[in-house]
Amino acid sequence: MSARGDSTTKRADVQAASARAVKVRRPVTPYWRAVGAIAWKDLRAEFRSRELINSMLLFTLMTVMVFSLALELDAEARQTTVAGVLWVTIVFAGLLGLSRSLASEKDKGSLDALLLAPIARSALFFGKMFGNLLFVLVIAFVLMVLLTVMFNITLIHPLLILLVVLGSVGFTTVGTLLSSMSVHARSRETLLPILLMPVVLPIVISAVRGSTAVLNELPSEDWMPWLQLLALADVIYIAASYALFDFVVEE
């Protein structure tokens, strides 16, 4: 470390030193218990206030209505567009939840307390992520039932559920990472979608193509590559978020 350039300021030195000090501190709570506790805290807060899940559900209902009215689809067109409607709605409803998840912590001042807690920073990340994932999955399954009824296409299918879970994992992982950055921005509500969209588009594309192939009962070589791409993207995004979250929240 002594071979660093002399242009670094003293302040940066102090910061780097404190960052190193953070790294060596020993968390006392077992890792997964910390993860569970944070996710459970978010769920309990949500269960009591119901402010997020209600708005997300209502938003979902409205989006599906807008789609069915705007597209005026016949039965055949519905078959090819339903996966797109499903994923666009999941992404936009999910954005509502993601932007609230860390913004509410920051506004209440509880984010600092969470960061001070003697747990690994990545445990905080995964706790937040599992909380967000659960919201997105609830929305996704309500949506699947809703679309099954309103579009008259059975979406409850094991493969489709697998695709939805894989897609949601990727979306919430990178969404949690980026929303923990966008909470510090001046206009955080507009910044999060801008940051998130390009990064999740590969996931959305894979999920939509895979879902459409499954819905049209195409052979496995038509949906398998998309499923693999989705799983690969999940692994990459989880690894990247695990490695980078420490740098986002250090202060």
Place this chain on the structure above:
Amino acid sequence: MAYSDRRTRILTGLTYAALALFVVAMLMDFFYVGPERQQGEAHRIFYVHLGSFLGSFLAFGTAVVAGIAYLRSRDHKWDTLGLSAVEIGLGFATITIVTGMAWARPIWNTWWTWDPRLTSVAIMWLAYAAYMMLRTGIEDPERRRRFAAVYGIVAFASVLYTVIIIRVRPDTIHPVVAGPTQADPEGAFEVSGRIRDTLFFNLFTFAVITVVLVWHRIRLENLSERVARRKMEVLADL
């Protein structure tokens, strides 16, 4: 931290060299290489297309390296490098897209199609445009540098996606110059003879131009920082 005369002289020399290389590369594109058998004259734009993509690839790759180096060392110079690389890369990516469209009009008979390759390159462009938005959105300079480094690393996923997608998807019509492809692309051709000479010369030229432009952008950033500091000093004296 005045910019040394020696470094300025090296940069000026490199700039002239890059200009000379660019002129030679253009002459090769238009006169050395003949019209392609099937594509005719439209084929000439391909050298700029691939060259500018190489430029953006190098620049975005540099941004990843600079991001990792910044997060490890917290040295401002890495952040300047990352910012400069992303700006230059975004410019090159725009050139890649525009030249690609100009080529696609006569060859594919459309300016744009949602081919996997075209989609992924559009995503890549958006990701780095979002990087610029992130930088303007965060006020605290230390936090801005940190977040920019993180996003620069995450956004590189879109570059990898662009490179990989035409090699694994069978439904693309975009030609692949090097490496295997599963598809039957429209407008592919054999790289040999004069085409290969011109291609390699153009790639080399664009790599040099990328280095020169990034260097200029770093210099500009350092100079504007210096001007800002001098302004503060003058204001403090008043």
